[in-house]
Amino acid sequence: MTRWRGADRWSRDAVLYAWVMSMTVMRVAPVAAQVAVAPGDAPPVATVRSARVPRLEVSLLGGVFGGGDLGSTDANLLTNQPVSGQTLLFTTRTEITAAPVVEGRVGMRLLRAVWVEGGLSYAQPELVAAISRDSEGAADVRASSRLTQVVADGGVQYRWSGRRVAPFVMAGGGYLRQLDDARTTTATGSMYYGGGGVLVRLAPAGRGWIGRLALRGDVRAAWLRGAIRLQDERGPAVIATAGLTARL
Amino acid sequence: MMVARRVCLIALLAATSAVPTSAYLKFGYTITGQSVVLKWPEGRAVTYVLGSRGGGGVSAGEFGDAIGRAFARWEAVPTSTIRFTQAGTTTRAPSDNDNVNVLTFADRPELDRTLGATSYTVDIVSGSLLEADVFFNAAFPWSVDTAGRPGRFDLESIATHEIGHLVGLGHSALGETEVVGSGRRVLAAGAVMFPIAFSPGSVGGRRLQADDIAGVSDIYPDGAFRQSTGSISGRVVKGGVGVFGAHVVAMHLRSGALIGGFTLDNSGAFVLAGLAPGPVVLRVEPLDDGDVASFIDGPRVDVDFRVAFSPQAFFVPRGGNVPDVIIDVVAK
Numbered sequence: 024m025t026r027w028r029g030a031d032r033w034s035r036d037a038v039l040y041a042w043v044m045s046m047t048v049m050r051v052a053p054v055a056a057q058v059a060v061a062p063g064d065a066p067p068v069a070t071v072r073s074a075r076v077p078r079l080e081v082s083l084l085g086g087v088f089g090g091g092d093l094g095s096t097d098a099n100l101l102t103n104q105p106v107s108g109q110t111l112l113f114t115t116r117t118e119i120t121a122a123p124v125v126e127g128r129v130g131m132r133l134l135r136a137v138w139v140e141g142g143l144s145y146a147q148p149e150l151v152a153a154i155s156r157d158s159e160g161a162a163d164v165r166a167s168s169r170l171t172q173v174v175a176d177g178g179v180q181y182r183w184s185g186r187r188v189a190p191f192v193m194a195g196g197g198y199l200r201q202l203d204d205a206r207t208t209t210a211t212g213s214m215y216y217g218g219g220g221v222l223v224r225l226a227p228a229g230r231g232w233i234g235r236l237a238l239r240g241d242v243r244a245a246w247l248r249g250a251i252r253l254q255d256e257r258g259p260a261v262i263a264t265a266g267l268t269a270r271l
Numbered sequence: 272m273m274v275a276r277r278v279c280l281i282a283l284l285a286a287t288s289a290v291p292t293s294a295y296l297k298f299g300y301t302i303t304g305q306s307v308v309l310k311w312p313e314g315r316a317v318t319y320v321l322g323s324r325g326g327g328g329v330s331a332g333e334f335g336d337a338i339g340r341a342f343a344r345w346e347a348v349p350t351s352t353i354r355f356t357q358a359g360t361t362t363r364a365p366s367d368n369d370n371v372n373v374l375t376f377a378d379r380p381e382l383d384r385t386l387g388a389t390s391y392t393v394d395i396v397s398g399s400l401l402e403a404d405v406f407f408n409a410a411f412p413w414s415v416d417t418a419g420r421p422g423r424f425d426l427e428s429i430a431t432h433e434i435g436h437l438v439g440l441g442h443s444a445l446g447e448t449e450v451v452g453s454g455r456r457v458l459a460a461g462a463v464m465f466p467i468a469f470s471p472g473s474v475g476g477r478r479l480q481a482d483d484i485a486g487v488s489d490i491y492p493d494g495a496f497r498q499s500t501g502s503i504s505g506r507v508v509k510g511g512v513g514v515f516g517a518h519v520v521a522m523h524l525r526s527g528a529l530i531g532g533f534t535l536d537n538s539g540a541f542v543l544a545g546l547a548p549g550p551v552v553l554r555v556e557p558l559d560d561g562d563v564a565s566f567i568d569g570p571r572v573d574v575d576f577r578v579a580f581s582p583q584a585f586f587v588p589r590g591g592n593v594p595d596v597i598i599d600v601v602a603k
Binding site: 093097099100109112115117150154158159160161164167203204205251 | 419421445446447456457458459460461469470472473474475478480520522523524525526527529548549550552553554556577578579580581582583584585586587588589591592593
């Protein structure tokens with residue numbers, strides 16, 4: 024611990040970083056940590072204050088899964104003519120509708136500004152096929168089926184710390200599972216996302232439990248692969264959530 | 272003791288006995304109250320003999336080549352195990368109960384609307400096919416040209432249709448027609464097994480479509496077919512009462528593939544099998560695009576309802592079934 028005595032030569036950030044890293048060692052290897060804080064070897068004041076910097080946080084979020092267009096498909100018959108052509112029987116345009124989403128996320132601070140996060144989200148969007156232009160005049164129909172969609176993901180977050188407001192950017196990916204209304208089909212795939220958001224502390228740190236709470240809002244562009252799809256490639260869906268984050 | 276009975280089927284105006292639990296239309300036979308799918312015994316190729324004469328402007332050699340290509344097309348379905356073997360030629364006319372499957376030209380000028388026909392001999396104990404004979408009406412002008420020939424019917428297209436009957440398929444209702452004089456003209460078709468042929472000059476009937484492929488694969492499935500496809504079952508009702516003879520079509524939202532079937536009992540029950548997994552929508556229409564008897568026997572077929580779609584989309588499970596689907600239709 025002799026290096027801590029030389030802390031006055033370091034930048035404040037460097038001290039904080041060193042302390043966070045030592046805290047990590049404490050959690051992972053308690054025996055080593057006891058040695059690190061042995062009596063008579065107390066850290067400087069600045070580093071004691073930094074010990075309050077939280078390392079874990081839990082977020083409960085609600086918001087909207089934005090859905091997306093899955094494209095159009097025609098039902099065609101082969102035309103009776105010497106050169107083959109196609110006759111439209113009817114056409115469909117399919118989409119996944121926007122739906123409420125609830126999400127729980129757990130974050131862990133790895134570096135001064137870098138957090139890793141894991142999340143679990145749940146939504147029930149609808150797959151809707153708008154059927155039209157029937158050749159025999161059938162009424163247009165919106166045929167739908169409700170999906171149950173669960174995503175388990177992991178990602179990385181880079182956060183700019185301020186006194187009360189901490190903007191961040193995030194990116195990650197995870198496992199996507201969709202179950203249809205009749206519970207006969209379970210389709211799995213993956214989801215990748217990128218986006219950003221902001222954390223706003225409800226009170227300055229050190230104000231008891233309220234100092235550990237923050238409002239969080241974020242917006243992500245999510246690319247769904249596999250699972251229930253019409254084309255191999257499809258555009259991103261927007262996911263917007265907001266909620267409360269508790270720092271532990 | 273094997274008892275054989277002849278079941279006569281005329282391809283373009285077919286009289287059929289249908290199996291209630293099937294997609295498309297598989298020929299069936301009722302044995303002790305149970306419907307049995309007509310099919311060739313498993314494990315061996317179906318052997319056929321070609322007529323040695325030409326007809327309708329096609330030579331014997333051209334006839335054999337065209338028939339060979341049509342058989343090859345059905346054999347090429349990757350999810351079906353049906354196989355064929357040619358066993359030479361014959362000068363004999365097709366004959367029942369001789370255990371020889373003959374495909375040949377025949378002079379049948381009295382059948383002025385029949386391009387070809389398939390007849391069966393069936394073991395009425397087991398339902399197995401014992402024999403099938405096909406004739407092509409030499410009274411019509413035929414062509415085997417690669418791109419077809421104006422004014423002549425494409426032999427390969429009609430042979431592909433007749434061989435569909437030979438393997439046990441009935442007629443598909445995937446098509447649209449218009450009334451012309453006292454008959455009907457096909458406008459478009461979604462299956463080789465549609466009962467009305469394309470016009471002279473067209474070769475569109477050579478290509479098997481999704482409904483044909485699902486049908487032959489359902490009768491002669493390879494090891495993976497049942498596990499790799501799924502089905503939808505349910506009822507078509509009008510005012511709460513089952514509709515007999517409704518044509519139900521599943522359209523796959525990913526590929527656009529169309530696979531049809533029929534409600535074949537008084538409860539309006541249907542089963543669409545051989546569907547690719549994934550999202551589908553269902554369309555129901557009356558059998559009003561052809562002579563009803565060319566699809567299903569019996570006077571009970573209800574054509575008094577409007578074309579309709581199910582308001583639900585469905586996800587066909589791989590190797591499973593979506594049960595209890597109810598589709599309401601209303602009278603015209």
